[in-house]
Amino acid sequence: MQIKAILFDKDGTLFDFEKTWSSWTIGIIDHYAEGNSAKAQEIADTIQFDLTARNYLPTSPIIAGTNRQAAELVASVLPNHDVDAVEAFMAQSASQAPLAPVVPLRAYCQGLAAQGYKLGVMTNDSERSALAHLKAAEISDIFDMIIGFDSGYGAKPDPDPLLAFAKQIKIAPENIAMVGDSTHDLIAGRRAGMITIGVLTGLARQTDLAPYADIVLPHIGHIPDHLAHSEAAFT
Numbered sequence: 084m085q086i087k088a089i090l091f092d093k094d095g096t097l098f099d100f101e102k103t104w105s106s107w108t109i110g111i112i113d114h115y116a117e118g119n120s121a122k123a124q125e126i127a128d129t130i131q132f133d134l135t136a137r138n139y140l141p142t143s144p145i146i147a148g149t150n151r152q153a154a155e156l157v158a159s160v161l162p163n164h165d166v167d168a169v170e171a172f173m174a175q176s177a178s179q180a181p182l183a184p185v186v187p188l189r190a191y192c193q194g195l196a197a198q199g200y201k202l203g204v205m206t207n208d209s210e211r212s213a214l215a216h217l218k219a220a221e222i223s224d225i226f227d228m229i230i231g232f233d234s235g236y237g238a239k240p241d242p243d244p245l246l247a248f249a250k251q252i253k254i255a256p257e258n259i260a261m262v263g264d265s266t267h268d269l270i271a272g273r274r275a276g277m278i279t280i281g282v283l284t285g286l287a288r289q290t291d292l293a294p295y296a297d298i299v300l301p302h303i304g305h306i307p308d309h310l311a312h313s314e315a316a317f318t
Contacts, residue, residue, distance in 0.1 A: 086278060086310055087258040088201035088227075090248050092239075093213055095264030095285025096303060097204070097220075100146070102183030105138050108145075111173060115161055125160045141286045147239065147267035149207045149232040150174050177208065178215035185284050186304040192225040194307065201252040203228040205244050207267070210234045227252050239267040242275035249275070262303060269295035280306065 094100055112132070116123035127134045130153070131143035139146060145153050154170035161169065196202060203226055206213050210231030217223035228251045230236060236244035249256045261272030264285025272279040273295055281292030281299040292299050300306065 085258055086200070086260050088203070088249075088252055088254045089195065089260045089262060089306070090203045090205055090245060090272075090277070091303070092261075092263035092265070092268045093204055093206035093208060093216065095146070096262055096268070096282055097185060097188060098216070099183040099185055100264065100285040101138055103180060107177065107180040108132055108139070109134075109137060111157070111176065114172075114176075115157065115164070115169075122160075126157060129160050130156050139286060141288075141291075143286075146286055147207060147265040149238050150177070150209045150212070151232070174209050174212055178212045180216070182216060182220055184220055185282075185302045188220050188222050189225075191304070192222050196225055198307075198310075200310075201227045201254060203230070203248045203252070205230040205239065205248060205261075205271075207232045207238045239263075239271040240274065242271050245271055245275040245277060249277075260306075262306065264292075266291060266295055280309075 091097055094103060112123050112126045115126060124134060130145050131140040133140060144156065150173060151170055154166055154173055158164050158166040158169040192202060204213060204217065208231055210233055213229055213231050214223060217229060228248050230244045230248065232238035236247040245261060246256065249259055256276040260278040260280050261268060262280045262282060263269055264282050265287055269279045269281055269292060279296045281296035282302050283289065284302045289299050298309065
């Protein structure tokens with residue numbers, strides 16, 4: 084089995100989920116609660132965020148959801164706020180969220196590209212936010228395609244955006260590895276006929292990912308070694 088391309092999820096895969104998004108989420112809750120502790124708790128409960136521990140519950144729909152879905156959840160407890168306005172504010176804020184790369188990303192991605200791998204990103208975040216984050220990490224120029232949920236191909240767990248990447252780079256899905264931290268990522272990969280690699284830098288556990296993954300690794304830094312022995316690792 085020869086892997087010729089790698090399609091990465093973004094949050095929880097290239098960037099550590101908790102380190103990147105927990106502080107941002109607290110900012111969103113504080114913004115809309117406006118000092119009302121009961122409203123803050125209501126927003127937190129709706130998106131399944133633990134205000135005391137300052138982190139997401141593993142069951143939170145925010146983790147693998149789209150920007151729109153996140154905005155709909157927040158707006159559902161804000162009767163005087165329009166969903167579109169909430170989505171726009173959250174998207175703008177998310178594009179400026181602090182980033183916590185899992186590994187030094189530019190050297191990592193350049194190393195893979197130098198070995199001849201085509202690279203892409205498919206995220207359920209917006210394309211605008213994805214581009215902002217990848218540019219801030221100085222890696223946007225290395226990817227052959229960057230896809231958000233609003234890029235016109237749909238969102239994970241549907242396989243269509245993954246297949247759009249395969250079509251763009253002219254490589255068969257079975258020669259592409261989909262790398263992600265959530266079951267949405269891996270289910271999409273399986274549906275697209277791709278090799279699936281789970282990583283544990285999101286909130287999902289090994290036992291959550293294993294049923295949908297050809298292999299589960301601690302983080303993306305372990306991938307190059309496994310690619311060097313891909314026939315053994317993914318069969």
